[in-house]
Amino acid sequence: MAILNDFKYYKPKEINETLQLLSEFKENAKILAGGTDLIVHLKENLVKTENVIDIKGITELNKIDISKDNIFLGSGVTFTEIIESPELKDKLPILWEASKKVASVGIRNRATVVGNICSAVPSLDSAPALLVYDAEIVVQSKNGKRTISIHDWFTGPKQTILKPEELVLGINIPITIHAGVYEKLGRYRGEDLAQAGIGIFVDEIKNYRFAYCAVGPVPKRMKKLEDFLQGKEISDKLIEEATEIIPSEISPITDIRSSKEYRTHMMKIMFKRGLQKSMAILKGGRS
Amino acid sequence: MKKITLKINGELRSVYVEPEEILLDVLREKLGVKSPKCGCDRGDCGACAVLLNGRSVRSCLVLAIETDGQKIVTVEGISKDGLNKVQNTMLDKNAFQCGFCAPGMIISTTELIEKNPHPNLEEIKEALSGNLCRCTGYLPILESVQEATKEEHHE
Numbered sequence: 001m002a003i004l005n006d007f008k009y010y011k012p013k014e015i016n017e018t019l020q021l022l023s024e025f026k027e028n029a030k031i032l033a034g035g036t037d038l039i040v041h042l043k044e045n046l047v048k049t050e051n052v053i054d055i056k057g058i059t060e061l062n063k064i065d066i067s068k069d070n071i072f073l074g075s076g077v078t079f080t081e082i083i084e085s086p087e088l089k090d091k092l093p094i095l096w097e098a099s100k101k102v103a104s105v106g107i108r109n110r111a112t113v114v115g116n117i118c119s120a121v122p123s124l125d126s127a128p129a130l131l132v133y134d135a136e137i138v139v140q141s142k143n144g145k146r147t148i149s150i151h152d153w154f155t156g157p158k159q160t161i162l163k164p165e166e167l168v169l170g171i172n173i174p175i176t177i178h179a180g181v182y183e184k185l186g187r188y189r190g191e192d193l194a195q196a197g198i199g200i201f202v203d204e205i206k207n208y209r210f211a212y213c214a215v216g217p218v219p220k221r222m223k224k225l226e227d228f229l230q231g232k233e234i235s236d237k238l239i240e241e242a243t244e245i246i247p248s249e250i251s252p253i254t255d256i257r258s259s260k261e262y263r264t265h266m267m268k269i270m271f272k273r274g275l276q277k278s279m280a281i282l283k284g285g286r287s
Numbered sequence: 288m289k290k291i292t293l294k295i296n297g298e299l300r301s302v303y304v305e306p307e308e309i310l311l312d313v314l315r316e317k318l319g320v321k322s323p324k325c326g327c328d329r330g331d332c333g334a335c336a337v338l339l340n341g342r343s344v345r346s347c348l349v350l351a352i353e354t355d356g357q358k359i360v361t362v363e364g365i366s367k368d369g370l371n372k373v374q375n376t377m378l379d380k381n382a383f384q385c386g387f388c389a390p391g392m393i394i395s396t397t398e399l400i401e402k403n404p405h406p407n408l409e410e411i412k413e414a415l416s417g418n419l420c421r422c423t424g425y426l427p428i429l430e431s432v433q434e435a436t437k438e439e440h441h442e
C-alpha cells in the first residue's frame with residue numbers, strides 16, 4: 001500500500017537544524033525515528049503531514065550515557081540496543097525486560113523507546129518501567145531546553161505534553177539498586193500490543209512501586225497499591241490482600257483484544273506472579 | 288524525485304524515488320528484487336523482512352529514501368552462490384507449503400545465526416516469533432532451523 005499523502009523529507013545532521021525546521025513547520029511536521037508507528041499511520045491515513053524529519057542522521061541522539069547515578073537514553077536508541085547492553089540489563093532490569101517483550105526482532109531493530117512514549121498508545125510497553133523509575137524526558141526547542149517528568153508526560157490516549165516545536169533529546173533515568181519485572185499479557189509472542197501490562201519495582205528498604213499500561217487511558221503508577229504495601233514485609237497473605245486493591249486502580253475497557261473482566265483478572269494474576277518473582281530476584285541476587 | 292544509491296546484495300544500485308515511497312514497493316517494482324513479500328503491510332507478519340545494515344527490518348515500514356547510502360541484503364543475496372545449509376535443510380524437510388513466508392523466515396534465521404550460530408529451540412522461537420506462517424503450523428520450520436544449526440560433534 002502506498003502512502004497517499006505527499007510530503008517533503010528532511011534528514012538533518014544537527015539538533016539545531018532540526019529545531020529550526022520544527023519552529024518553521026510547527027504542527028505540520030512529523031519526526032521520524034524507527035518509523036514503526038509513523039509509517040503505519042501515514043499508510044492508513046491516520047496522520048497527514050507535509051514534512052517528515054528523519055532524526056537518524058543526528059549522531060548525538062543515538063547515544064547511551066551511563067554515569068554513576070544516571071542513565072541517559074538518546075531518542076535514537078532502539079529496543080535492540082537496550083537489549084544488547086549488559087549494563088542496562090543489570091541497571092535497568094525492568095526496562096530491559098519490557099524491551100524484550102516489544103513486538104518482534106524486526107520491530108525492535110527499528111523502534112525506539114522515545115518513539116514509543118511519543119506515540120503514547122495506552123498499551124506502550126516501555127511506560128510502566130519508565131514510570132516506576134521516575135524517568136525524566138529532556139526536550140528542546142529553539143527557546144531552550146526543559147525536563148518533563150514521565151508522570152506528567154501522558155495527557156491522554158496518543159497524547160503527550162510535548163509541543164509541536166519541541167524535539168525530544170532523550171530520557172534520564174536515575175540509577176537505584178532494585179529488582180523488578182515487567183509482566184505483559186499478549187495474544188501471542190511477537191505481537192505488538194499488550195492487553196495488560198504491569199511494571200514492578202522492589203528494593204531492600206521495602207519500597208514498592210507499580211505501574212500499568214493498557215488498562216487505563218494512559219499508563220500510570222498505582223499509588224494506592226504502593227501506599228498499602230510500603231514498608232511492609234511481603235507475605236502470601238499480604239499479597240492476597242493487596243490484590244483486592246487492583247480493580248480500584250485500573251479502568252480497563254472491553255475491545256477486540258479482550259474484555260475488561262479478563263484484563264482485570266489477569267492484572268491480579270500478573271501482579272501476584274510479578275511481585276513474587278521480584279522478591280525472589282531481590283533475595284537471591286540477580287540471575 | 289530524488290536519486291538514492293544503495294548497496295543491494297553487494298551491488299550498487301541507483302533509483303529515483305518520491306519521499307513517500309515504501310522500500311518494499313521500490314525493491315519489488317523498481318529494482319526487481321522480488322523475494323520480500325507484502326503480507327500485512329503494517330509490520331505484523333514479517334513477509335517483507337530484509338536485512339538493513341545487517342539487521343532485519345520490515346521493509347513495509349521503511350521509506351525507500353531512508354536507505355540512501357545503506358546496505359540491503361535479501362534472499363537473492365543470501366542464495367547468490369547456491370542455497371545455504373539452512374535453506375537446504377528447509378528443502379529436505381518440506382518446511383514450507385505455499386512458501387509466502389519463506390523469505391522472511393530465512394532473513395530472520397540469517398540474522399539469528401549471525402549472532403548465535405547454535406541457538407536453542409527457545410531462541411529460535413523468539414527470533415521467528417514475528418514471522419507468521421498460515422500453512423505449516425511452524426513445526427517443520429523450527430525443526431529445520433534446529434537441525435541446520437545444531438552443534439556438530441567431532442570425536
Ligand code: FES
Pocket residue numbers: 324325326327328329330331332333334335336345346347348
Ligand atoms: S508485509 Fe511487512 S510485516 Fe507484513
Ligand code: FES
Pocket residue numbers: 382383384385386387388389419420421422423
Ligand atoms: S508456507 Fe504458506 S505462509 Fe508459510
